[in-house]
Amino acid sequence: MPPDPFFAGEGLDRADHLRADPAAIDTLRRRDDARELVWENGAPQVDESGCLLWQAVTSDAPLFLGLKDGAPRFSSLPDGKVPIDARAHFALLNLLDAAEAPIFAAALSLANWHRRHGFCSVCGEATLPNRGGWSRECGACGNEHYPRTDPVVIMLAEYDGKLLLGRSHHYPPGRYSALAGFVEPGETIEAAVAREIREEAGIEVADVRYLASQPWPFPSSLMIGAHARAVSDSLTIDMNELDDARWFSRDDVVRALAGGDGAAFQAPPRSAIARTLLEAWVDGLK
Amino acid sequence: MPPDPFFAGEGLDRADHLRADPAAIDTLRRRDDARELVWENGAPQVDESGCLLWQAVTSDAPLFLGLKDGAPRFSSLPDGKVPIDARAHFALLNLLDAAEAPIFAAALSLANWHRRHGFCSVCGEATLPNRGGWSRECGACGNEHYPRTDPVVIMLAEYDGKLLLGRSHHYPPGRYSALAGFVEPGETIEAAVAREIREEAGIEVADVRYLASQPWPFPSSLMIGAHARAVSDSLTIDMNELDDARWFSRDDVVRALAGGDGAAFQAPPRSAIARTLLEAWVDGLK
Numbered sequence: 001m002p003p004d005p006f007f008a009g010e011g012l013d014r015a016d017h018l019r020a021d022p023a024a025i026d027t028l029r030r031r032d033d034a035r036e037l038v039w040e041n042g043a044p045q046v047d048e049s050g051c052l053l054w055q056a057v058t059s060d061a062p063l064f065l066g067l068k069d070g071a072p073r074f075s076s077l078p079d080g081k082v083p084i085d086a087r088a089h090f091a092l093l094n095l096l097d098a099a100e101a102p103i104f105a106a107a108l109s110l111a112n113w114h115r116r117h118g119f120c121s122v123c124g125e126a127t128l129p130n131r132g133g134w135s136r137e138c139g140a141c142g143n144e145h146y147p148r149t150d151p152v153v154i155m156l157a158e159y160d161g162k163l164l165l166g167r168s169h170h171y172p173p174g175r176y177s178a179l180a181g182f183v184e185p186g187e188t189i190e191a192a193v194a195r196e197i198r199e200e201a202g203i204e205v206a207d208v209r210y211l212a213s214q215p216w217p218f219p220s221s222l223m224i225g226a227h228a229r230a231v232s233d234s235l236t237i238d239m240n241e242l243d244d245a246r247w248f249s250r251d252d253v254v255r256a257l258a259g260g261d262g263a264a265f266q267a268p269p270r271s272a273i274a275r276t277l278l279e280a281w282v283d284g285l286k
Numbered sequence: 287m288p289p290d291p292f293f294a295g296e297g298l299d300r301a302d303h304l305r306a307d308p309a310a311i312d313t314l315r316r317r318d319d320a321r322e323l324v325w326e327n328g329a330p331q332v333d334e335s336g337c338l339l340w341q342a343v344t345s346d347a348p349l350f351l352g353l354k355d356g357a358p359r360f361s362s363l364p365d366g367k368v369p370i371d372a373r374a375h376f377a378l379l380n381l382l383d384a385a386e387a388p389i390f391a392a393a394l395s396l397a398n399w400h401r402r403h404g405f406c407s408v409c410g411e412a413t414l415p416n417r418g419g420w421s422r423e424c425g426a427c428g429n430e431h432y433p434r435t436d437p438v439v440i441m442l443a444e445y446d447g448k449l450l451l452g453r454s455h456h457y458p459p460g461r462y463s464a465l466a467g468f469v470e471p472g473e474t475i476e477a478a479v480a481r482e483i484r485e486e487a488g489i490e491v492a493d494v495r496y497l498a499s500q501p502w503p504f505p506s507s508l509m510i511g512a513h514a515r516a517v518s519d520s521l522t523i524d525m526n527e528l529d530d531a532r533w534f535s536r537d538d539v540v541r542a543l544a545g546g547d548g549a550a551f552q553a554p555p556r557s558a559i560a561r562t563l564l565e566a567w568v569d570g571l572k
Contacts, residue, residue, distance in 0.1 A: 010477075117407040121403040121407045123405060147471050150432075185399065186501045188293070189508070191388070199303070222473075
């Protein structure tokens with residue numbers, strides 16, 4: 001079984017060919033079976049069974065998310081003035097059904113992007129949503145802007161059967177997870193993995209291998225999971241970036257994934273691809 | 287040997303820890319061994335042997351690219367009014383030494399981003415370069431904006447020993463290459479591969495596998511190369527997206543990579559990761 005991250009399900013039929021046809025989208029919006037996501041506190045809402053909440057379409061120009069078994073699915077554009085409460089959003093992830101996760105990710109990523117792109121970065125004038133919400137167009141200079149997706153590498157470095165995990169300053173007590181960082185302009189995935197481990201932990205790696213990917217809508221990343229072989233275990237930790245980084249044995253990781261007392265660290269939650277990578281490593285997929 | 291794309295070399299030591307220290311960057315800029323890239327027609331210039339051209343630092347606030355054997359390397363910010371001549375840039379790639387390619391990619395991607403981000407997308411006011419050119423900050427609302435890197439999937443779909451390749455409308459005569467498209471918000475790499483092949487060629491795929499990646503500075507993408515197994519060879523081509531798409535045998539691909547008369551198609555140039563993917567496929571790396 002290849003790794004199966006939380007946000008990696010099938011999602012909606014995005015029906016991309018309809019986006020360029022405003023009349024077709026307007027017809028879909030008026031259909032009886034059209035639904036729109038319910039938002040609260042800046043995020044799509046989830047019921048007690050973990051399903052997304054939908055309502056009849058009320059927005060004039062909602063985002064067109066796609067089709068579910070042929071039925072149109074939209075999302076309103078949430079009020080840009082609602083402050084983002086990341087803690088509340090993470091709490092939603094504990095409840096969210098995995099089958100709904102890709103829809104949640106698409107809607108929240110898109111909304112996060114619209115929220116920060118009301119103006120044209122080329123000329124400074126106001127932009128308006130276009131293509132059913134999959135772009136924004138400048139009313140002054142005409143430039144079209146597309147949603148931004150930031151590639152992030154997240155990786156397990158291994159040395160002599162032990163894994164390197166670290167703590168960011170904002171982690172809950174006891175949490176350790178995979179090191180991560182943004183892919184920069186001019187870099188490959190493999191170069192970004194090597195650079196981030198060098199910067200944060202002071203070690204060189206070889207044999208970087210891709211494992212799995214998933215979207216991460218905080219605000220709008222593509223998490224690219226990898227494994228790397230470290231050439232030494234002598235750490236020099238960048239304390240600006242990390243609280244701590246340590247080597248953990250396979251047994252430490254097994255017990256952390258099982259949870260409970262006596263675990264060497266608190267594993268990342270099921271929604272984080274870091275957990276998927278740890279599970280795959282324990283299962284021998286490296 | 288794993289695939290080795292053209293833009294995937296070592297590049298500079300990015301010395302990321304210096305970016306947040308304007309005084310340190312200013313000291314580097316004034317050093318005798320500091321150099322700045324020479325730009326012309328909106329791109330870094332290349333000499334006859336394929337090396338990047340460097341000169342003494344003349345800009346007051348150049349982009350800090352990093353260190354080469356400890357010596358500071360900068361790039362000026364090219365004039366935003368120079369029109370981009372993609373054809374001239376592609377011609378440079380034919381000349382460029384592979385060892386210089388990652389530096390060329392970083393400098394051109396960053397410049398392309400600065401060129402289109404003079405204004406704050408959150409409030410519409412002017413932004414200024416920050417962190418040695420690795421971000422821009424809004425003078426009005428204080429939001430910091432980071433360079434954008436757009437993940438793009440590019441993939442070989444295989445059925446019964448044949449590869450699916452397509453022609454975009456802007457390709458030179460005879461050129462066929464791997465299908466490609468942007469990863470959208472809410473998608474995994476694997477889902478984007480499957481969706482693009484479905485949209486452009488009307489077929490379903492399974493077993494998507496990552497092969498290699500490289501930056502592509504036109505304007506600022508991360509190309510993510512993959513292989514997918516098609517479940518049928520019956521094509522429905524989206525003529526809005528493609529001129530044509532066809533199945534090619536291993537022998538067709540071998541002869542196209544060798545070039546010359548009698549080849550079934552014109553293969554992509556060495557700078558394109560599509561060519562690396564084709565070479566890897568012929569070599570049996572799938």
